[in-house]
Amino acid sequence: MKIGLLKEINAGEKRVALLPVNVAKLVKKGLNVTVEASAGSASGFSDQDYQDAGASIAERDQVMADAQVIICVSCKDQQAEQVNSQLRKDQWLIATMDPLARAQQVAEYANTGVTALALELVPRITRAQSMDVLSSMATIAGYKAVLIAAEKAPRLFPMMMTAAGTLKPARVFIMGVGVAGLQACATAKRLGAVVEAYDIRPAAREQIISVGARPVELNLEDSATETKGGYATEQTDDFIARQQAAMADVLAQQDVVITTAAIPGRPAPKLITAAMVEKMKPGTVIVDLAAETGGNCELTELDQVIESNGVTIIGPSNMASMAATHASQMFATNIENLLNLMIEDSSLTLDFEDEIIKETTVSHQGEIISPRLRDVLG
Ligand code: NAD
Numbered sequence: 220m221k222i223g224l225l226k227e228i229n230a231g232e233k234r235v236a237l238l239p240v241n242v243a244k245l246v247k248k249g250l251n252v253t254v255e256a257s258a259g260s261a262s263g264f265s266d267q268d269y270q271d272a273g274a275s276i277a278e279r280d281q282v283m284a285d286a287q288v289i290i291c292v293s294c295k296d297q298q299a300e301q302v303n304s305q306l307r308k309d310q311w312l313i314a315t316m317d318p319l320a321r322a323q324q325v326a327e328y329a330n331t332g333v334t335a336l337a338l339e340l341v342p343r344i345t346r347a348q349s350m351d352v353l354s355s356m357a358t359i360a361g362y363k364a365v366l367i368a369a370e371k372a373p374r375l376f377p378m379m380m381t382a383a384g385t386l387k388p389a390r391v392f393i394m395g396v397g398v399a400g401l402q403a404c405a406t407a408k409r410l411g412a413v414v415e416a417y418d419i420r421p422a423a424r425e426q427i428i429s430v431g432a433r434p435v436e437l438n439l440e441d442s443a444t445e446t447k448g449g450y451a452t453e454q455t456d457d458f459i460a461r462q463q464a465a466m467a468d469v470l471a472q473q474d475v476v477i478t479t480a481a482i483p484g485r486p487a488p489k490l491i492t493a494a495m496v497e498k499m500k501p502g503t504v505i506v507d508l509a510a511e512t513g514g515n516c517e518l519t520e521l522d523q524v525i526e527s528n529g530v531t532i533i534g535p536s537n538m539a540s541m542a543a544t545h546a547s548q549m550f551a552t553n554i555e556n557l558l559n560l561m562i563e564d565s566s567l568t569l570d571f572e573d574e575i576i577k578e579t580t581v582s583h584q585g586e587i588i589s590p591r592l593r594d595v596l597g
Pocket of ligand 1: 344396398449451454462482
C-alpha cells in the first residue's frame, strides 16, 4: 500500500505530518511512502532526509495520483480545496479537518466514497493517548502562549532580589485548564510567576494543584459542567454572566492572563468582556488561545495585537506551527501510532470493533462511521 505525504499549503502552516524517522519505520513494515517535494522543509527536514529514510519524492499531482492513503496535517481551507478536488473514492485521507465545526463539509467524504479519518476524533481514552494530536498540539500552544506573554509583558516573571531593589513576581492567571491550560500553568510556574488558574470542570482543580498553581474557586460549578468524555459542557448565558461577574475582581489583580476555554465544535465561551478589560491594570497582557473559535475575550481579533485601556490582547492562530519541528515530531508520532493499529500485511485495514478506529473514522464505503459526527449531523 502506498502512503502519500503532502506538503502543507495553508497560510502560516509550517508542520509536516510524518518525519523521516516515522517514514523509515513504516517502510520497514512494508508500506511504500511518497513524499511531496519540500513537504518537510518548513519544519527542518529535507527531501534527501526522506529519501534516506526510504521514501520517494514526487510533485503533488503524482502523489495524489499514486498513493492510496493521503496524509497531511490540516485538511481545511486551501489544502482541503485542492485535496478534495483530486481525491478518488478508492483513496483514504488521514488529517485534522475540524470535523465537528465543519460537519457538513466533512460528511461529503461519505458521498464521494472516500475513507476519511479525522485526527481530532481520536477518543480521549488512556489507550489512545499516544495518538492524540489535540493533546500534543495543545501542549505546544500552552507553552508558547506563556512565552509570548512573557515577551510582551512590561515586567519580568520571577521574583528578583537585586541591588536595585526587589522585583515582585508576575501574577499569571490561566482560564480553562485542559491540556493547553495545564501546560501554560507549568510553564509560567517554571518561569517563576505566581500562577492561579480556573476551569469550569471541578476535576481540573486537582490538576491545577499538581503543577504548583493555585485553583481559583468561584463556587458556580457543578457536575453538569463536564461530559462523560471529560469535556466541558456548553453553559447557559446566565451561567456565563455570573461567571463574568465573579471573575472581574480576579482579573483586575493579574499581570498576565492566558485563556484557553473551549467547547468542542462550538464557539469559544466569552469569559472576558470589554468592561472587564477596562478594570484590568494597564500593562496586563492577555493571550487568547481560543482566538480561532471566536476568542474568550470580547476584544480579541484573530492574529492581531489589540491595545485597550493599556491592556494588550493577543489572538494568535496555529500556535503549534510556531514550534514546527517539535510540533511535527509529536504529530508524526501520533499518526505513526494510529497507523500501527491498522497495519496488517503491508496494508491498512479498519477494524470497527476497535473503539479508536470507529470513533476516528469519518467515512468508509459511503457511510458516516464516527458516532460523534453522526450526532452532530443529527
Ligand atoms: P478543550 O480544549 O476542549 O477546552 C479547554 C478547557 O476549557 C477545558 O478544560 C474546559 O473545561 C475549559 N472550559 C470550557 N468552558 C469554560 C468556561 N466557561 N470557563 C472556564 N473553563 C472552561 O480541552 P482539552 O484540553 O481538549 O481537554 C478536554 C478534556 O479531555 C480534559 O478533561 C482533559 O483532561 C481530557 N483529556 C483526556 C485525555 C486522555 O485521557 N487521553 C487526553 C487529553 C485530554
